[in-house]
Amino acid sequence: MDETTPLLPGEDGGDGGGGGSQQRGPRCASFFQARRPRTIYFLLSLMVFGLSFSGSLGDVPVTRLIEDNLCQRYYAARLDGATRHNKIDESLCKSDEIQSQLAYLNGLLPMIEAVVGLFVALPYGLKSGINGVFRKGRKPVLWLSLAGIFVSGLWIAVVLALGQRISIYIILISPVFAVVGGGSTVLVSAIYSVVADVVCEADRVSAFLTVSLGSLVGNLFGPLTASSLMRTSSPWTPIALSLLILLLAMGVIGFIPETLPALKQEEEWSVSRDDSLYGTVNSYVWEFKDQIKEAIGMIRQPSLSLILFAFLCPSPVGIATSALFIQYVSKRFDWSMAAAGYLLSVRSMVNVFVVLLVIPGLSKLLVSGVVVKGFSAGEKDRILAQASAFSLAAGFLLLAGTTMPIVISGLIIKTLGAGLPSLCRSLAAYHTSAENTSKLQTVIGITETMGLLVAAPGLAWMFSIGMKLGGVWMGLPCPPSPVAAMTTAHRPTFDPARGKEALRGPAYHQRLQPAHTQLKFRKAGQGGDADDEPSRDLAAELLAAEAVHFSKKKGAPVPGDEDDDQENVSVAAEKRPLPPAGDGEEDYEAKRRRILEETRDIDADDSSEEDDEDSDDESEDDEDAELQRELERVRREREEKKKREKEQKRKRKRARETLHWGTRFSISRITR
Template sequence: MSSSKTRPRSSHDGTDEESPLLDHSRPTTVGTHSLIHQTHSPRIIILLLTTIVFIIGFGIYLVWIPSMRIYEDILCHRYYEELQGRGEVGLSSTIDEARCKGDKVQEELNILTAVLETLKALPGRENLRKREIETGVDDIIGRKPVFALSILGLLLSLLFEVFIMSEWMMLPIRAVWFAPFLQFIGGGEKTASAIFYAIISDVTTQDERANAFLFAACASLSAELIAPTVAAAIMVYSPRISICCGVFVLTSGLLCLITFVPETLHLHASQTQTSTLVPDDSSSEYISDSSSDFNEPLKPKRKSTITRRLSDFYTTSRPLLTLPVLLLLLPSMTRVIGQQSIDLCIRYISTRFSIPLSHASLILSLRALINILLLLIVIPFLSSLLITKFHFSSTHKDLLLARISSLFLILGALTIAISPSLHLTIIGLIIYTLGTGFVSLVRSLITGLVDQKHVARIFAMIAVVETSSALLAGPAVAGLYELGLVWRGEWTGWLGLPFVGLAVVCGVGSVGVWGVKGLGKMSLEKERVVKGAEVGNEEERV
């Protein structure tokens, strides 16, 4: 690239014969020409994001358990209609939930939910696969629009499911399998998660990032703490009322996101000034260089476009493909299968111990309460203790806590798998919950190893691992559970097979944090470079 394209302009430069008529470089700051003032304070942005995550999570949980109960009821009606005839069991009649816990109904429900969860992983997988080869859409139009589109896709997908539920007498219930394809609008949950963590990374420093991630996790857990109890109370009257409330709350969260959250693509947290966002010079230079391509004459498309993109992907990602980064990508696979297994835990408890779904879902509130105490009190206290008393660096502190968390995950999953009683199952769930901070701590570790301009790409790589795992986790968890349903005639403990699989996956994921070495030196070197560049920029401004 010629020097004329990268020559910096002084503030008093005018246009000359060599200057382009249109300046294609993008501003490094985000305009605030909106009806509602949008803050650029990192703390307020984090507070806004976590509040919106709470609202969206609350809406999703209001819908999730009632939807599961409606699916079970629909499949139960279909089963008894085939068994006894439509005259014996009317499609509009009420069937006691206890009669729906048989193997045939549960096997069909298992297939329905497993395929649905697997299909939900496809939009995010496809979107993030493209993002790995090309420049991410959020790097072009910004984080906020992509985040909003992904939530919109989730909302439309949910509305389609509600439509199928309401028309189940005319439409096959498996038509809900088409709902996830609406999540191609925005890329679905995994894309939303990747962009959310990228925004948090934009507005925090390395020392603040782990606590910000944990605080964000607590927002989701607060929704998990309250929403199941509210949903259970509403389900006494009708599960459909709870679903309508959830749709309204989810829509409100999307509107809050669009209205209040600013764009953070070209900003980053200052290392020298607290509570301040400053322009990201490296990001703006990258965009300016990319936009200068508009000055080049148009050329016909080449047949080797895919090859060129793969080559560009390898070139831009080569700094990220280090052994520590690759090892720290392994724990990402535990998040998806862990979430699906814990979601299955509600049906597992309901089926094995003959408890209504609305009551079984209350274990989510217990799990969330323990999680909140863990993330807001226990982990911050241990973090402060390790740094102040034992003089750990932030990187070594996160690594130690991540290793301890991985042990809790494995032990908790095995306890759930072998527990013969409800009480021991709850104890196993509590032990598993003590390791919930594992993924957030690993995210903080891996973010500290890359430059600011690569943060969005590294989170896209994490999301690709998660979505790829989801494509395997759905069938694997469902297959193990169905196998347990078949074998439970010999011993009811076979129903715990999915949690044995969860323990194995958590063991594989823990290899990443137990096998990685040399994180401290890499992190310190990165911090020196960032602080040196920022001090240099301050001196230039003076």
């Protein structure tokens, strides 16, 4: 799913005109609602910051309260309830049994959340779902999604507040509240759709960068604030603040107008009006079958299947560096969870550095060819994906270290590979045609969900085994986490990349291509100047010139050309030659006449030749000047075309990279 993909099929997120460049305002707005597109996506960025800050603010204290609940039950069962109302020190809660239950509980929660989200988000992604649920626009989707997230977090807080009165495992019901609005997946899609509705294509890159920046900043300051409040007061302070900030983020929606055009709503409502239960379920089943068939056809490609295998990595990597990582550091190095929470801020800080500076800078460096030869976009993404995979592998190996400096260095090195999912999405796009991009995103989402279903309980089991073995084996969940990512360490194709980028390149109609790129000259028989200058027989001219030369040398009559010298011959025939002198010498007058006639012919030939040469030189100069002007015009047109293509390519590249590097600001629920 990219920034142009609508929340639901049938919505283009634009003005219906195929992604024009005109800026579209909201359909209507109250006096207190924003009207300018820039103000609207700034409010969305503020809302995303609140959601990210709220989610990361509650991760560490919720984990600590769950641990305390399990600890109370553990000692109450062994001391006959003597500690039921007494506070137990956190250092006494690091036994293997308590930590094993905590690991399984933190593993089951995201697994159930993924299963519920997979089935709940499906109706929101089908055409038939929108016709029966949402006909009012984007804002109902935002309201209901945030309401479901808030109720889910409130449920966890209530269960933890009741303490020993009810079972702690009741918090596993919290993901069920995602049915209210589809959960975080639908919420992210709705936010992207609102931005696409109001922002023109030229400003879409900066708009999504602003929204992504809100998520990055929220994840940076959330754990830092939570750890500080836990050390100064209690875990309940950041939890209460988290719920309050979530309500404030919901209030921001009130200042955002409805952005879905009314005409488009009517068209969506008229697509299907089978409101019966059987018709709705039947449409769901058929559309789901079609998506499964298309997905199976796509993964049959060997190269694409290898890249999709790498998408099993993000889920275990995310789990291993969030709640499980806090638990691992607290257990192995005897740190309090409040102190371990500061490490999450270090991770977020490095993540901001990687997303905003490292990956864009390396991308420009590899494409420009300043240091190494210029790579194509596909080769550049492959090289960066390989580097990210190696960084993940090396970082997780260091996370299993025996000292805290080694673990912190491993966390930093591991975070340098945070761009692997986005890079793999780009690589997968090169193996898919443009019309199958949305289908590819669906397959990727299913693959990531499958990875989460396996990774959540699997890493919890490995952590439990590591605690039983003790020593270095406590870092057992760390090395297997990036195994799937290492599939990108080789060239992700069984066949040399021939014409792969042509699928993603710009397509131009034949009429838009330059038709005349070379100058053409007329030939003999085509009219114009070509017919005025007949071809010359150079051999005949050379023989005639030699004959004239030898005739003049011998004093014999000069053989003239029948066409050019006919007049001179007739004039010479009319003149009677003078009789020779009596003493055998040529008469002076006759000699003078003969010399004048000979020199006259020579002068006439020289003048005609000079005129011909001058005219030829002038014509050649004119032709050369015209040729140079035409070549200059063609060169100028080509340069302008290259500039236009380069600018268009740069805009598309910026839009794609912003989507790739934009953090999937996981609206991490307060459950972690």
